[in-house]
Amino acid sequence: xxxxxxxxxxxxxSLGIGLAVADRFAREGAIVIISGRxxxxxxxxxxxxxxxxxxxxxxxVDVQYKQQVDQMIDDIIAEFGRIDIVVNNAGICSPAxxxxxxxxxxxxxxxxxxxxxxxxxxxxxxxxxxxxxxxxFVHMSSVNGLAGEMDQAHYNSSKGGLNLLAMSMAVELAQxxxxxxxxxxxxxxxxxxxxxxxxPQAIEAYLKTIPMGRVGQPEDxxxxxxxxxxxxxxxxxxxxxxxxxxxxxxxx
Ligand SMILES: NC(=O)c1ccc[n+]([C@@H]2O[C@H](COP(=O)([O-])OP(=O)(O)OC[C@H]3O[C@@H](n4cnc5c(N)ncnc54)[C@H](O)[C@@H]3O)[C@@H](O)[C@H]2O)c1
Numbered sequence: 001x002x003x004x005x006x007x008x009x010x011x012x013x014s015l016g017i018g019l020a021v022a023d024r025f026a027r028e029g030a031i032v033i034i035s036g037r038x039x040x041x042x043x044x045x046x047x048x049x050x051x052x053x054x055x056x057x058x059x060x061v062d063v064q065y066k067q068q069v070d071q072m073i074d075d076i077i078a079e080f081g082r083i084d085i086v087v088n089n090a091g092i093c094s095p096a097x098x099x100x101x102x103x104x105x106x107x108x109x110x111x112x113x114x115x116x117x118x119x120x121x122x123x124x125x126x127x128x129x130x131x132x133x134x135x136x137f138v139h140m141s142s143v144n145g146l147a148g149e150m151d152q153a154h155y156n157s158s159k160g161g162l163n164l165l166a167m168s169m170a171v172e173l174a175q176x177x178x179x180x181x182x183x184x185x186x187x188x189x190x191x192x193x194x195x196x197x198x199x200p201q202a203i204e205a206y207l208k209t210i211p212m213g214r215v216g217q218p219e220d221x222x223x224x225x226x227x228x229x230x231x232x233x234x235x236x237x238x239x240x241x242x243x244x245x246x247x248x249x250x251x252x
Contacts, residue, residue, distance in 0.1 A: 001029035002230045007080045009033045009072075011063050011120055012090030014041035016190035017140065019048075020218030021087050021225045026054030028226065030085070033076055035061035063090045063116030073123040082131050085229045086124045088117040088162075089140040093192055095151040106154045113158035117165060121180075125173060134177035136229045139166045140221075141182040141240065143248050159184075163240050170238030179237040181228045186244025188216040211246030 008025045012018040013034025022032045026049050034056065036042050042058040049056040057079070061072045076083055091113045096105055117139055128135040144152055145159030166182040173180060187193060187206065197203055197215070207213060224243045227233055242248055 002226065002232075003085070004029035006030045006084040007033065007076065007082050008085035008087065008229065009035070009076065009083060009120070009124065010087045010089055011035050011061070011116070013087075014038065014045040014058070016192065017185065017188060017218045017221045018087070018089040019045055020222040021089065022056070023049060023052075023054070024219070024222035024226050025085070025229070026056060027052065028230075031055040031057070031080065033057045033059060035059045035063070035072055035090070037062050063120055064111040066119050069116070069119040070123055073120075073127060077127055082133055083124050083127055083135060084133055085136050085138075086120060087138045087140065087225055087229065088120055090116055091140060091158075093152070093155045095155070097151050098153045101154050109154040109158045110161075113155070114161045114165070117162055121165070121169060125169070125176075125178060128178055129173075129176050135179075136233070137166070137169065137178070137180040138225050138228045139163075139180070139182040141166070141184045143184050143186045143242060143244050145182070145184060146240070146242070147248060166240065167238045174237060179228075179233065181233070181236060181238065182240045183221065183224055183228060184240055184242045184244070184248075185221050186210065186216055186242070186247045188218060188221060190218060209247055209250065210244070211250055214245065216243065216245060 008030040010022045013022045014036035022034050026032045046058050061068045139162045141162040142159040144156045145163045163182050166180045169180040
């Protein structure tokens with residue numbers, strides 16, 4: 001088991017990529033704490049993971065609110081006494097043309113995707129330093145944090161910010177033995193991307209942009225997150241790992 005008895009926090013861990021990460025980590029022996037906003041999805045995720053013999057706690061937390069984030073970290077420390085791994089996965093994406101993005105759209109993307117990761121990471125890192133844990137952070141960025149996609153200026157900017165946040169944290173936290181990396185998935189089949197998957201012509205055209213010829217699955221990302229969070233990546237920090245079937249390297 002690669003994460004035996006590690007305490008791993010996964011934000012937005014009740015669905016999609018986050019749930020796949022939680023599932024993978026639990027099967028590697030971690031105690032997983034998943035946060036999310038919907039109680040039903042949290043309950044279903046808990047049933048799924050305990051059904052496989054995994055150890056899990058669920059917490060209803062909206063990551064854009066400092067008070068809720070602080071309470072989550074306090075509760076985890078009170079119960080487990082430590083945090084070893086944080087996967088900052090919670091995120092939203094509501095496409096809109098640049099000329100039409102509202103101030104509210106912009107602020108929501110920044111608050112959830114970027115500020116939420118800052119809030120969780122700062123409090124968790126403070127606890128790691130206090131308890132002497134050589135922990136690992138994985139920020140769920142995107143290929144959209146490395147290149148500009150149409151109708152996503154707010155989302156792209158928030159994900160670009162996550163890559164720089166990971167590098168900045170990596171530089172400052174290395175002295176405490178804490179590693180920080182970001183993961184940049186390409187197109188992964190989840191609720192977020194279902195609208196495109198549901199359009200056969202659009203998805204056929206889209207697949208032509210991916211050299212490996214298929215969309216990614218949440219498990220593809222979970223495997224990469226396991227690598228970055230685990231000891232096999234013990235000399236890897238400040239890295240941005242692209243997992244996209246080759247989409248980003250293809251010019252046409
Ligand atoms: N699916 C893709 O193609 C893809 C590609 C690149 C990056 N990503 C990123 O991966 C992450 C997971 O995406 P997904 O595809 O699984 O989507 P999803 O919508 O299935 O999951 C998103 C999760 O984030 C949670 N969440 C949203 N807002 C939150 C908030 N304010 N507080 C707490 N939790 C919140 C949701 O409840 C959900 O559990 C996101 O950060 C997304 O940007 C996804």
